[in-house]
Amino acid sequence: MSAEAGDRLSRRAFLRTTGGAAAASALTASMIPDVHAAGGDTVQVALVGCGGRGTGAAENAMATKGGDVKLVAVADVFESKMKGSLKQLSGKFKDQVKVPDDNKFLGFDGYKKAIDSLGKGDVVILTTPCGFRPVMFKYAIDKGVNVFMEKPLTVDGPSSRKMLELAEEATKKNIKVGVGLMVRHCKGRQQLFDRIKGGEIGDILAMRAYRIHPPVGSAFTPPKPAGENELLFQIRRFHSFLWASGGLFSDFYIHQIDECCWMKDMWPIKAEAVGGRHYRGEDIDQNFDSYSVEYTFPDGTKLFYYGRHMTGTPQRFFSGIHGTKGSAVVSLTGHTPGRVRTFKDQNMKDDQLIWSFPQPEPNPYDVEWQDLLDAIRNDKPYNEVPRGVQASLVTSMGRRAAHTGQIVTYDQILKSDHEFGAGVDVYAGKEGGEAPVKAGLDGKYPVPEPGLKGDREY
Numbered sequence: 001m002s003a004e005a006g007d008r009l010s011r012r013a014f015l016r017t018t019g020g021a022a023a024a025s026a027l028t029a030s031m032i033p034d035v036h037a038a039g040g041d042t043v044q045v046a047l048v049g050c051g052g053r054g055t056g057a058a059e060n061a062m063a064t065k066g067g068d069v070k071l072v073a074v075a076d077v078f079e080s081k082m083k084g085s086l087k088q089l090s091g092k093f094k095d096q097v098k099v100p101d102d103n104k105f106l107g108f109d110g111y112k113k114a115i116d117s118l119g120k121g122d123v124v125i126l127t128t129p130c131g132f133r134p135v136m137f138k139y140a141i142d143k144g145v146n147v148f149m150e151k152p153l154t155v156d157g158p159s160s161r162k163m164l165e166l167a168e169e170a171t172k173k174n175i176k177v178g179v180g181l182m183v184r185h186c187k188g189r190q191q192l193f194d195r196i197k198g199g200e201i202g203d204i205l206a207m208r209a210y211r212i213h214p215p216v217g218s219a220f221t222p223p224k225p226a227g228e229n230e231l232l233f234q235i236r237r238f239h240s241f242l243w244a245s246g247g248l249f250s251d252f253y254i255h256q257i258d259e260c261c262w263m264k265d266m267w268p269i270k271a272e273a274v275g276g277r278h279y280r281g282e283d284i285d286q287n288f289d290s291y292s293v294e295y296t297f298p299d300g301t302k303l304f305y306y307g308r309h310m311t312g313t314p315q316r317f318f319s320g321i322h323g324t325k326g327s328a329v330v331s332l333t334g335h336t337p338g339r340v341r342t343f344k345d346q347n348m349k350d351d352q353l354i355w356s357f358p359q360p361e362p363n364p365y366d367v368e369w370q371d372l373l374d375a376i377r378n379d380k381p382y383n384e385v386p387r388g389v390q391a392s393l394v395t396s397m398g399r400r401a402a403h404t405g406q407i408v409t410y411d412q413i414l415k416s417d418h419e420f421g422a423g424v425d426v427y428a429g430k431e432g433g434e435a436p437v438k439a440g441l442d443g444k445y446p447v448p449e450p451g452l453k454g455d456r457e458y
Contacts (some may be wrong), residue, residue, distance in 0.1 A: 045072065088249045131421035187364075317332075396413055
């Protein structure tokens with residue numbers, strides 16, 4: 001990693017959230033023009049990773065306005081996911097799904113073939129487990145193809161440093177890159193940010209966020225079926241493995257952590273946390289099922305995050321802010337609609353309402369794609385990777401604090417040398433390569449042991 005890149009990711013250089021990354025990208029791109037949008041308004045898209053989120057991203061892309069968007073290639077390691085995705089997309093966008101049989105790529109090297117099918121001005125969607133993100137992002141940059149990547153971008157210090165260096169390469173080539181932190185594109189939350197900056201609720205004293213619900217996705221996993229390929233098993237159950245997703249903590253919590261940091265207009269410098277694993281029987285995943293994190297910002301302000309995934313407990317999804325003159329809701333029941341609002345007091349009751357964003361809200365999953373494609377068609381500087389890396393790293397900081405039982409600073413997580421997905425660049429192109437984490441003789445994978453393993457998460 002270059003000294004310059006390290007400085008840009010240092011705590012002091014990146015305390016501020018808004019505007020810095022975009023300004024840097026605009027300056028660099030203006031000095032080194034290279035790749036320009038394809039002629040005409042048609043943008044071709046390739047989908048790499050055909051699961052639910054990838055399919056959803058392709059739908060959002062094809063629903064945009066301002067020009068034609070065509071899906072021309074797909075790639076996955078599971079044929080069933082590829083077929084299911086194409087069936088769903090063809091049913092909704094029959095005239096825009098133009099994927100011939102020889103553009104359906106099955107296998108670990110499929111991402112290369114999918115990217116190779118695109119041209120200048122086109123976009124590849126990278127929605128595989130994020131352990132593969134650096135190697136696939138690099139290939140897209142080398143080919144001069146624009147990119148949309150799902151969150152989180154990274155799960156540890158080494159992958160964060162890699163992704164920042166790649167972001168610099170993308171900016172130098174004028175490649176447009178969107179990151180799936182769609183809440184940043186929410187019109188209601190953008191107005192809320194402006195109101196908070198304008199002093200509507202005073203100075204921020206504290207923030208709190210909750211994501212509490214029964215187990216979802218692939219976060220909790222029973223033993224691996226006999227005979228199933230180890231790597232494919234871990235990819236299929238990616239929420240269960242830290243190398244593939246950062247576990248449920250990084251994959252589920254990043255949006256709320258990011259939106260609160262955005263409203264504070266600052267990144268935290270340390271995290272202290274507790275977590276536990278309960279009633280799990282023979283489950284073999286690497287997750288805790290309860291987390292409580294205290295993030296501290298440079299001015300001493302706190303963000304308290306609470307996560308729990310158990311049956312039989314009350315459910316809650318909420319992000320809120322408390323200020324010296326009032327309070328604000330950032331997320332009321334989910335990512336969209338946010339139903340943002342401000343209040344005169346701390347109780348957040350309707351009789352003390354100052355402002356609320358009118359409903360219905362534009363869907364931020366659609367808006368983020370509209371913004372990306374507008375940048376491509378109008379050749380505007382656009383690179384969300386630095387901010388996406390920052391959000392991913394701050395989220396990992398809280399996860400690491402819970403998993404190790406230690407206070408973790410921003411500098412510590414950035415400079416850490418434990419790379420969960422080490423070697424992925426070697427086996428990403430090989431069918432049936434070795435998985436980054438191995439099960440013990442009992443069939444279970446290593447889990448965090450706070451206090452016993454303080455320098456790494458497992």
